[in-house]
Amino acid sequence: MMHLNLLRLGACRVPSRLMSTKSTSVEINDKTGVAILSMCRPPVNSQNVQFLRDLKSSIYEIENNKSRGLILTSANSNVFSAGLDILEMYNADKEQLGTLWTELQNVWIALYGSGLPTAAAINGHAPAGGCLLATACEYRAMLPNCVIGLNETQLGIIAPKWLMSGYQNILPQRLAERALTQGRLFTTEEALKAGLIDEIVNSKEEALEKCLNFIGTFAKVNPLARSLTKLQFRAANIKEFEKIRQKDVEDFVSLASRPEVQKVMGDYLENLKKKSKK
Numbered sequence: 001m002m003h004l005n006l007l008r009l010g011a012c013r014v015p016s017r018l019m020s021t022k023s024t025s026v027e028i029n030d031k032t033g034v035a036i037l038s039m040c041r042p043p044v045n046s047q048n049v050q051f052l053r054d055l056k057s058s059i060y061e062i063e064n065n066k067s068r069g070l071i072l073t074s075a076n077s078n079v080f081s082a083g084l085d086i087l088e089m090y091n092a093d094k095e096q097l098g099t100l101w102t103e104l105q106n107v108w109i110a111l112y113g114s115g116l117p118t119a120a121a122i123n124g125h126a127p128a129g130g131c132l133l134a135t136a137c138e139y140r141a142m143l144p145n146c147v148i149g150l151n152e153t154q155l156g157i158i159a160p161k162w163l164m165s166g167y168q169n170i171l172p173q174r175l176a177e178r179a180l181t182q183g184r185l186f187t188t189e190e191a192l193k194a195g196l197i198d199e200i201v202n203s204k205e206e207a208l209e210k211c212l213n214f215i216g217t218f219a220k221v222n223p224l225a226r227s228l229t230k231l232q233f234r235a236a237n238i239k240e241f242e243k244i245r246q247k248d249v250e251d252f253v254s255l256a257s258r259p260e261v262q263k264v265m266g267d268y269l270e271n272l273k274k275k276s277k278k
């Protein structure tokens, strides 16, 4: 079909506009109008306050520029995003913890509540907050031999309801409950079988192409009708989130600042560091 051909990456040698922040870059293809938002905070796109602020402003910029769609991906070759930056939670004071959590909420609502067609080209591991971003999108293509999932219970912590919303939108209730209580990280292959991702792809280029094709399926649909229909599906979760968002920050701060939770974080960090030195 014509519009799908136009969207093929290889065929799109047309000018692109570039916008960037310290830890994100955005390329908007002038022909397709689709924006590719790349996360670039080496080594693992862990989510600290600055990164989350950059991500939020890029998402709103794409939305305000009237792009035709948004594709989220990573500039890192094997990690999509490692989730919240544990270094920024460990030994942090209450104000810092509150700011971090507020910014995570802000990014989630910007992406989950976006009226644009959104897709994730998951070119690496996507645990915890990485999975949160991917599941806030409407479509996911993922590289093999990676993991994705909400592993909070494995870390002895509870993901609040809004953080599970994307998961619950995608997975059947029974499967979502089991995966969340197990804190399961799915391999790419398991994620496809469960329906957590839509496609397995062999390269980042193929992931981007699949995402473009997905966004292309809306080419002949009225954008406002599309957007309002999408948001009707998400309205209940968004409304529930808005009601509890301040209390949710307080709950997070109170939990994350407890000495025993700080100890878990410290041990977890140490293990991560030991593993990376091997």
Ligand SMILES: CCCCC/C=C\C/C=C\CC/C=C/CC(=O)SCCNC(=O)CCNC(=O)[C@H](O)C(C)(C)COP(=O)(O)OP(=O)(O)OC[C@H]1O[C@@H](n2cnc3c(N)ncnc32)[C@H](O)[C@@H]1OP(=O)(O)O
Pocket (backbone or CB within 6 Å): 043, 044, 046, 047, 078, 079, 081, 082, 083, 084, 085, 086, 087, 089, 125, 127, 128, 129, 130, 151, 152, 155, 157, 158, 159, 160, 252, 255, 256, 261, 264, 265, 268, 269, 272, 273, 274, 275, 276, 277
């Ligand atoms: C962990 C306890 C949290 C306790 C919180 C308490 C209360 C909160 C209440 C509710 C919160 C619920 C929500 C939580 C959302 C989250 O996102 S928590 C973060 C969870 N993330 C993870 O568990 C992922 C950990 N990382 C990995 O599994 C691997 O790094 C990877 C992503 C699979 C990549 O592996 P790879 O081999 O490529 O890289 P390395 O492991 O060698 O890592 C390189 C480098 O990066 C550092 N690093 C990795 N992840 C993080 C991170 N999330 N934050 C900070 N730093 C991270 C790693 O230590 C290495 O550093 P280096 O040794 O200095 O090179």
